[in-house]
Amino acid sequence: MTRLQSEGKCIFCNETFSDKGIGRHLTTHLKKMEKEQPSSNQAFHLKVSAGEMFLHLLVDGNTKFREIDGFLRAIWLECCGHLSSFQIKKKRYNIRWGGGGDFGEKMSSKISTVLEKGMQIDYRYDFGSTTPLDIKVVNVYSLKVKKGVTLLxxxxxxxxxxxxxxxxxxVVICSICIYEEASMFCEDCAKKHEQTCPDFEDYAASDVVNSPRMGVCGYEGGTIDTERDGVWKK
Structure with missing residues (x-):
């Protein structure tokens, strides 16, 4: 499958860069901020990746893993309250959403007590129809930032x-045909697909959204940054 062109806008200057370029560009802003506004507080620049899709996040060092998990669910993943986990240096931080409780390492741990620059993290949402994410600690700054997670x-x-x-x-994806050659359709071709896939109109059609979870388990889109959660426009 041909890799799609992926690009993102910088929160600081609103300029657009390629997937590879946006990380370097954000680093220049963050280093300048660190120099101009030094602080004893730690701030973590994280890149979250799933194929061509990515998030760049700035996270206050006092933030807990549970809060990052909640952000990832809200912007990319949440459909049915599935189990999720972070795998970090052979330790697993697990959470049952909706009050079921954590197990393994504590999701209440502050990231500043665990994460280091360059660290790779394996995150998984739903252990049935799993959506895996790769998280990298791009850098750690001595910088005071707002609490929680900021989308860069x-x-x-x-x-x-x-x-x-x-x-x-x-604009629409067929969850029945998602592993077939043709599963994503424009409005006109979706009407034609209804004639050959009896489950499409009944329950298998879902919107194309800007998330690695699209087409899985009835996922309908996120609740954060919704203006960029839609369909590409020519």
Missing amino acids: SRNEPLPILCDICKQEPA
């Missing part, structure tokens, strides 16, 4: 074209 950049909606006509943006 996110990939713009990917230029996904209809699998049939290959001309118009795909």
Whole structure:
């Protein structure tokens, strides 16, 4: 499958950069801020990746893993309150959403007590129809930032074209055919797909959204940064 062009806007200057370029660009802003506003507080620059999709986050060092988990669910993942986990240096931080309680390492741990620059983290949401995410600690700054998680950049909606006509943006995905050659359709081709897939109109059709969870377990989109959660426009 051809890799799609992925790019994101900088929260500080609103300029657009490629997937590789946006990380370097954000670093220049953060280093300048650290120099101009030194602090004893720690702030962590995290990159979250899933194929061509990415998030760049700035996280206060006092933030707990549970809060990062909640942010990832809200922007990319949450559908049915599934189990999720962070795997860090052979230790697993697990959470049952909705009051079920944690197990393994504590999700209440502050990230400043665990994370270091360059560290790689394996995150997973839902251990049935799993959505895996790769998280990297890009850098750690001595910088005072607002509490919790700040979104620095996110990939713009990917230029996904209809699998049939290959001309118009795909707006709907068939969860039954998701592993087949054709599963994403424009409005016109979706009507044609209804004629060959009896489950499509009944329950299998879902919107194309800017998330690695799209098409899985009835996922309908996030509740954070919703203006970039839609379909690519030509």
